[in-house]
Amino acid sequence: MVSIGAVVRRIRAYSGQFLLLAALTLVATLVISGVPRIVNAHAEQGLRAHLGAAPAQQRDVTYSTGPLLAKSDGYSPVAARQRDLATLEAGMPPVVRGLVEQRWFTAETAASRLSGPDLAAKNLLVHLGLRTVSGIETAGTLVEGRWPADASEDQPVQVALAVDVARKLNLRLGSRLTVAPPETPEPLPPLRVAVVGLFQPRDAADGFWDGLPPLLRAVEPVGDGEPFIAVGVVDGAVLNRQAADGWTMSFSWRYRMGADGIDVRELDQVIDGVQQLTREAEGRNIVQGLDIPLGEFAAEVDSARTVLGVIAAGVLATLAGLVVLAAGLLVRRRRSEFTLLRARGGAATTSAGRSLTEALLVVPPAGALGWLVGGLAPGAPGGTLWFAVAATVLVALALPVATLVASRGGAGRRDLIRSRPSARRLTVEAGLLVLAGLAVVLLRRRGLTPGEVDPLLVSVPVLLAVAAAVVAMRLYPWPLRLVSRLAARARGSVAFLGTARAGRSVVAVPLVVVVLAIATAAFCAVTAAGIEASRDRAASRVVPADALILGDRIAPDTGAELERLPGVRAASPVLYEAGQRLAKDAIGTETRLGGVTVLMVDGPALARIVRESGVDVTVPAALLAPAGGGGPLPAVVSPAVAAELADAGLDGSAFVSAQGQRYEFRVAGQAESFPLLRAESSRFVVLPWQSLPRRDYAAVPTGFLVAGDDLDGEALRRAGDAGQSRFQTGGAVTGRERPRGVELLTFADTRRQVGEGGANGVLAFGFTAGAAGGMALGLLAIAFTVLAGARERGQVLSRLRTLGLSRRQWRGLLLVELVPLVGVSVVTGALVGTVLPLLLTPVLGLSAFTDGVEVRVAFEPGLAAAVVALGALALGFAVAVEALNNRRMRLGEVLRLGEEN
Template identity: 45%
Template sequence: MRRVRAYSGHLGLLAVLALVGALLVSGVPRLENEYTDRGLRADVAGLPWSTRDLVFTASSGLVAKTPPQTARGQLSGYEKRLPAPIPGLVEDRWFAAESALRGAFISGPAPFTGNCRPSLRVVDQSGAASAVRVVEGRAPASRGVAETMVSRDGARLGGLRVGSALTIGADDGVRTPLRVVGIYEPLDAAAARWEPLASQRLICPVPDDGFTFDVALLTDDPGVTLLGQGAGPLAYSWRYRLAPDRLDASVVAPLTTAVINARRAPVDPDLKLNSTLDAELSEFTARQRSARATVAVVESGLVATVLGLIVLAALLMTDRRREEYALLSARGGTARRAALRTLAETALVTVPAVLLGWLAATLLPGRAPATEARLLAVVLVIAAGVAPLLAARSRPRPGRTSPRPGPRRLAAEVFLVLLAGLGVVLLRRRGLQDEVDPFLVVVPVLLGAAAALVVVRLLPWPLRQAGRLAARGRGLVGFLGLARAGRSAPLSAGPVAVLIVAAATGVFTAAVSTTIGDARDQASSQLVPADATVTGFGFAPDTDKLLTAVPGVRAAVPMLIGSGVTVVPAKGMQTQAQLLVVDGSRSTHFPAALSAKAGTGPIPVVVSPAIAAKVGAGGRIIIQGRRYDFRVDEVAGSMPGLDIGAREFIAVPWAALPVPDFDPLVPTRYLITGDGFDPEAVRVAANAGQREYYLGLLNRTINAGATEVTDEQLPRLATVRTWQQERRSLDESGVNALLSFVFTAGAAGSVLLALLAVGLAVLSDAPGRGQALSRLRTLGVSRRQGRNLLLLELAPLLAVAFVAGTLVGWALPRLIGASLGLDAFTAGIPAVVGLNPWLLLQALGLLLAGLITAVAVETTAHRRMRLGESLRLGEDN
């Protein structure tokens, strides 16, 4: 205990680093698991019910031999027989017997009298009677006639009311009566049970007839049985909803396997599973696998830096106690005794520190990592065991020139450099793996260590040459600073390695974050090539005036997008492509060819490589019923305004199309430019333009006397999507919160650890520099010259270390990018690591911070040394 109190500063530093190491290997993985689990739950909760829920449908044979009451009784039995872990994850379940009635076979009062009649789905859903409130009429009680009730919304869309009597005609000529006896409101309209019963808009069989609706009605067991006997076969479905709050990343793999097995071998041979949940889980697993690889590189860099700092702290402590170990050896003490003596001290402080770090980590949210115990043991062994090993060995005095490295050491260093290079080659060949293995974790650290070895071997020579040049000058500070830097560089392999790994970790996180952010910006700009886009069914030609009348909107550029447009090449067979028509002169996002004006000859167009291979130099295209000759002016791999995955498209300049005034092009989208506009106001203005267009269409095709069109009559309501919304949606996928946390923690942690490494490197040789500085002050060297001497001694080493770390961190995504799978986070845009000027500024800022830290630590250390003591400090007895 006396020795612990005497060396409390050194042992305290060792304890703090051990605590940080324990918190890092135990706490950070817990937070990673928490963010991953949150992302998984959010992704699953946001899926549509048809994807998220496990829905089993019955074959016609099972329906024919099983009445609805019996089928409902299988709801719990089927659930218990599902593969694990599905039964433990189910939070709710429903059975539904449904009769789908096509509008063509329904007769009754309007709107069941025209050419395009509403379609009905009559459903008997388990538990529905207790989940509704009848607001008009009564609940169904079918006897001879199928009785139903409809929601308020369904009654309005389908033109139904209490007392509506319909007749269902089957294919065999049988007529089945159907009566609406009640109107209901759900007790909880947002409940999951109502999702399959939502009304849907349907396009009429003849598109010129407009559209209609599909409406769901509720009935009872006798009612659905009557419909099954007269109106056609029923459909049975057993629906199981999984609870998102019971999901975590550890169950994704077994759950995916269970869903696949439930599809391949259902609990009943007559059942079929209709769900794509396994595909969604597989996509999440792919994104998680990529995120886990990136996180592993960042975390390995931080852990390696902390462990390196522990070694530096142990070196600092044993350096200060050389005289003690020499006296112990003179009195007959063995190396084993010195090691055990030191182990008793380090274990006394590091064991509680590691336990305290682990206890602090348990307070954090998230699941404990599977490797927690092993990683904590590694931290404890290194924290408690390095100092005893160093105490058992003799070490050269710091500040003196070390002997030239022997053949074994050189061979080991060359082997390490070659091993790092070989590791990069193997990682690139292997690509992204299903699980993070130690190989991916070790290679980035090996690259940092190899860079450190190269630096400390190559740096002394240019420093010596600079020192010889400085010796010819009149100043003393430059010569002494460079001379000491040249002599001490070979002794700084440990601090340099720690600095390079820390700097590389920080730059790696910044480079990856910038790469992903730039790719997402590019993806957002392709999907929304303006401040916002307005999409609809069709707009009147003067809709741009309505849009620009909205406060904050400066311009509205019309765009026409169509799919399956016929393209006839000059030679060869005709093909189809996705069409985009826009005036490129009114936007900076499009190729110059789309700015062409009307003229003679074929229209210049931009096509994708796939279309270019099919049409050659040109051909003919049909746009809204008109034929236009075109020539290929440019080939582009992507086109703003189209989906990122679009591979067969043709883009046409709007202003180059000769269109008569009486029959203009009908835009389906507008590009909005502006700032501070209200998206809802833009949407209202766009719907006004759609109503004007649709009213003209009705007057020409269906109802010449129509004078008004409501929003509900529009085939498609306008939607507004801003660039910020698109960009934000790319950041809100399941693993993005994990990436954001890791990038922030990696950047901040690497900076703090790098500065701590600088401080330890300065402290390790502070006595030697203090002794030299004290002697120089007796010769007239001022305090300012002393600080300059320190800067000249440390600046080259720190600069080279930070530059090397920056280069390693910037190169890592390029070197091992195949093992990271960054394309999983870029919305389909290839992840390309560029040279961002911010990386250089960050490296420069880190260098300046390191120099400031070095001066501050050195100044603090020297203040604790008086002149006489510093003259004698470290001298041999």
């Protein structure tokens, strides 16, 4: 019969050790319960930001019809079609239907010839379509007049126009117009129209105004004799009458989707539901781009969860090791109690049963408390209840298992003998090394499915860390023994005694735990540094300078204007043209090869820009050719273009067009990618601007690279706009309208965009928590190591103090004894954490966080300094723990209390 009171008294007697076991249980269940919630919260926040940054039209699902003859008696075709707005939404999959935030219905006529005195005054040819749009009164603001209403049949149809459309077409409030009817078997009278209102959008970029033809502007003619295309807003009743008269109508139903209705745990179901809409359009045309940003985000989340699985495996394995250390420490403190039980006739299971009873009173409540505290974290639950239950059960069983193992061993002082590992243990360790190697090879060959908790993936880091710890455990005593022999010949006893004790210490489990913890922290630090460096390369691929100005054609003297601006150190022109054809000769003989993108850069100037800006870009030597050289231009081309030119025998001389001029070039180098080009560009030719031959019409820049400090973005933009205007108005033929403003990209903004949004918050949380948790658990494991040998060291210290050992010498002895263990543990863990990214990065899909740039992990000099600092911190922590423990134990009483004299 088990007495609960006796169990409680034993727990109180060893309250410190049981409290430690309960704390580890609480931390484990807290991690299992709370971390998935925090990850889901970061993912939901990232999804809202990701969809918010996507263009509005990409978040819309639009159903539409072609021109229909909606003529029918006795009902309103526009109202009937508008009721389909709710019908179509009701037919959506539930996961998609919950995303709908806004909805709009549109009905319109085809554009027909428009005439009137105001148009004739400017000799304008215009076709006008009539459209009714639900919600336009909310999305638009009247500048003049009123919104259209229904009018009697003898009155002109009331129409409202966008302010820019009216200005472009020379129309105003009160303009009277005539719309030609469509061709029908029975001729229809023309439709009289009056402009009763002019409006402008509240927010032109909110996506409400998307549609073809657009409401907010008149479409320019594409050639001579072609009309302007414009759209006017009318009341729905007008279209009902036109349909009754035989006018054809087109209808569309548009739904704006929002991120607030998306459960990040059901992201795959949402994507499947959106794609299901396309398959079930029921005869209507459907346009949607929602699955694209959702798919991009899902790829990032899957990759982030894969990385988090690796980190979680390291953290939980470290916690498991700490539980083993805590259970072993508790059993060691109670070894005399269990020995007495055996001496009184108790079986080995008696002690184990007593330990299990005690564990059941301590561990489950701690596990439940950790689960409840973790449940307070923000975010949706991760469905990890059974994992928490399993962890609690395993911790509860750790104590009785440790008791059984301890009952089979002797009570002698193992630090006084040099133990030799048994053949069974050596076989297990060798098998562990082989298993770790096979797991790495299998993982690299097989790959993995991102987003899933792959048992092989999460086991590889743990296996490698344990294998490395085993190797270190077997190797590090050998140099210590050599040092001990040398110390024996020297004066003083501190070095000899410290190295002798360190060489004989049994540190298998503590060493493994510390290596696991430090390896997890190092993996997080090294991988995060590799991702940051890859993001820098991704940003420099888009903007290989401090700033980039892009436009149509910019006057060449703009470079000098830019260099006179405050903070600008250098400016270099670039020319970009896509869709150019390769030719065999100067007259343009077709090569029948695919189109290419042509990029012209001033090689020496680009090298200076790159150097001044400090970006990670290498300018190929072929583009640094000096000016004035004859023959074909040395060009850097993509491998696909190089292969095609070589097969055609044109790699030594081929021609490519740029701005209407043909330039002869030869293949002088190849590159998989090049700055200023899109990541997916696989067909390009890069020419050196400084080597271009003289032509009647010189190449005109389409952009400028700028290097400088504290750049004024508005000043750069004004200089670029002025350069465009000078080029357009400086020739014999000038443009009709002011050119579109230049686009200004800065490296800082581009770099920030690459590193923000999406699932980057999830990844950042994982790396931060993994690095901090790994270091904290590593220090805790070192503290356990110190406490595990505290009684034996206390006895040795008491004897040595009676022989005249000073307090300073005692600290030196402790340092000499702990430095090998701490140093080997930290260095081994750091090496494993550095090697892990090299092995795992190819299968983790981290390029989803670097704009498609491959993540390359390299040695960071700061890692060596961090390892030294962490080792010093760990050593200082170990000495502090030892000093605190000795003060609590009162070293003068250790010899009287100890029974192992």
